[in-house]
Amino acid sequence: MTGISATPDPLIERRDRAFGRGAKLFYDEPLHLIGGEGASLYDKQGRRYVDMYNNVASVGHAHPRIVEAMARQQATLNTHSRYLSEPAIALAERLTALQRVTESAVFSCSGTEAIEIALRMARMATGAQGIVCTDHTYHGNNTVVGALTNLPAGDTRHPAIRSIPFPETLRPLAPGGAPADAYVARLKAAIDDLKATGQGFAALILCPILANEGLPDIPEGFMAKAEAMVRAEGGLIIADEVQAGYGRCGTCWGYDHVGLTPDIVVTGKPMGAGLPLAATCASRDIVERFRAETRYFNTFAASPLQGAVGLAVLDVIEDEGLVEHTRTLGAELKAGLKQRLGHTPGLLDVRGKGLFLAAEFVDAKGEPDAAHAFALVCALRRKGFLTSVDGAFNNCVKIRPPLVLPREDALAFLEAFDRVTHA
Numbered sequence: 392m393t394g395i396s397a398t399p400d401p402l403i404e405r406r407d408r409a410f411g412r413g414a415k416l417f418y419d420e421p422l423h424l425i426g427g428e429g430a431s432l433y434d435k436q437g438r439r440y441v442d443m444y445n446n447v448a449s450v451g452h453a454h455p456r457i458v459e460a461m462a463r464q465q466a467t468l469n470t471h472s473r474y475l476s477e478p479a480i481a482l483a484e485r486l487t488a489l490q491r492v493t494e495s496a497v498f499s500c501s502g503t504e505a506i507e508i509a510l511r512m513a514r515m516a517t518g519a520q521g522i523v524c525t526d527h528t529y530h531g532n533n534t535v536v537g538a539l540t541n542l543p544a545g546d547t548r549h550p551a552i553r554s555i556p557f558p559e560t561l562r563p564l565a566p567g568g569a570p571a572d573a574y575v576a577r578l579k580a581a582i583d584d585l586k587a588t589g590q591g592f593a594a595l596i597l598c599p600i601l602a603n604e605g606l607p608d609i610p611e612g613f614m615a616k617a618e619a620m621v622r623a624e625g626g627l628i629i630a631d632e633v634q635a636g637y638g639r640c641g642t643c644w645g646y647d648h649v650g651l652t653p654d655i656v657v658t659g660k661p662m663g664a665g666l667p668l669a670a671t672c673a674s675r676d677i678v679e680r681f682r683a684e685t686r687y688f689n690t691f692a693a694s695p696l697q698g699a700v701g702l703a704v705l706d707v708i709e710d711e712g713l714v715e716h717t718r719t720l721g722a723e724l725k726a727g728l729k730q731r732l733g734h735t736p737g738l739l740d741v742r743g744k745g746l747f748l749a750a751e752f753v754d755a756k757g758e759p760d761a762a763h764a765f766a767l768v769c770a771l772r773r774k775g776f777l778t779s780v781d782g783a784f785n786n787c788v789k790i791r792p793p794l795v796l797p798r799e800d801a802l803a804f805l806e807a808f809d810r811v812t813h814a
């Protein structure tokens with residue numbers, strides 16, 4: 392494997408000065424991209440890469456309908472949300488109709504903002520403060536939301552937050568029997584602890600497909616039992632659909648895939664195809680209580696530009712049949728990777744929904760092998776395929792291409808996967 396170039400890249404040196412050293416870059420040899428189209432990205436030498444990772448341009452890089460909608464609206468009018476805007480209103484109407492379980496929307500500019508709004512909504516709606524999350528989750532960056540990130544189960548450093556082990560079948564809490572029950576018991580214990588300390592219980596928050604946890608196969612019955620318990624304990628369910636939603640799973644929403652009915656739905660990255668756009672959606676009662684108690688205002692949110700671009704994204708998903716394409720191609724790609732089980736050194740498991748897959752690697756002792764997963768990601772980059780690592784142990788190759796990924800690129804990826812894993 393080729394290491395980091397011995398000659399410093401002047402652009403990296405400029406970046407370190409401009410951003411401050413430590414700003415994250417992918418791969419052992421950082422990539423300088425200058426263009427993109429569909430599922431293709433191009434570096435400054437003109438080399439093409441297949442984007443197998445990007446969830447921002449989920450309908451494809453530089454999609455002409457998105458570009459046109461963005462340019463047209465910006466050339467016509469863009470301002471803050473304290474004027475009437477038909478595009479923004481239409482986006483809220485269409486988004487909540489697609490979600491089926493929500494009625495009103497609060498727009499913002501990032502997933503972090505949208506998750507914070509969701510937490511505040513849940514606390515206002517229930518009168519309690521306590522939040523339960525999983526122990527290897529990620530929902531955002533600010534102080535409030537960042538407290539949820541990778542919080543070990545049983546850790547009480549944040550008085551109003553408790554985490555539970557994420558439910559999985561590969562390394563279950565209770566092998567044999569009904570694995571779901573052991574995780575539901577941990578959920579009950581976390582809720583009881585929050586109530587005992589006076590915080591009360593406001594909400595369970597999770598990504599329905601547990602994306603950052605490594606897309607584990609969830610024990611049968613967990614979601615239904617967890618949902619029933621949350622309802623019985625007076626809490627709400629917040630579904631973080633920033634990664635799982637917008638057709639990513641081969642269904643419109645991740646909660647459709649796992650059979651969960653949330654009270655609050657958060658969307659982000661793919662909503663704007665690169666334009667900062669996120670939303671927190673809930674019943675009208677929950678949203679109006681939040682508005683009455685906070686007078687929430689975001690200068691750049693619910694703008695005409697966000698509305699126009701957000702509507703164009705939904706048009707593209709519908710008109711190009713991207714949910715069906717994702718379901719069909721994702722199943723074929725997953726099946727292809729699963730065929731490598733038992734034949735690919737270190738490949739322990741292949742999991743995922745639609746065009747969101749994880750290939751997990753372990754060492755000769757069966758322990759998570761993060762170094763090998765990262766080396767494979769870097770080797771794939773040199774073969775022209777851009778992926779990343781993820782999962783609780785950072786030992787999963789994360790595959791999350793734009794929904795427009797051509798079948799021929801998916802098949803070429805399988806060939807490159809074979810080359811790098813058998814090198």
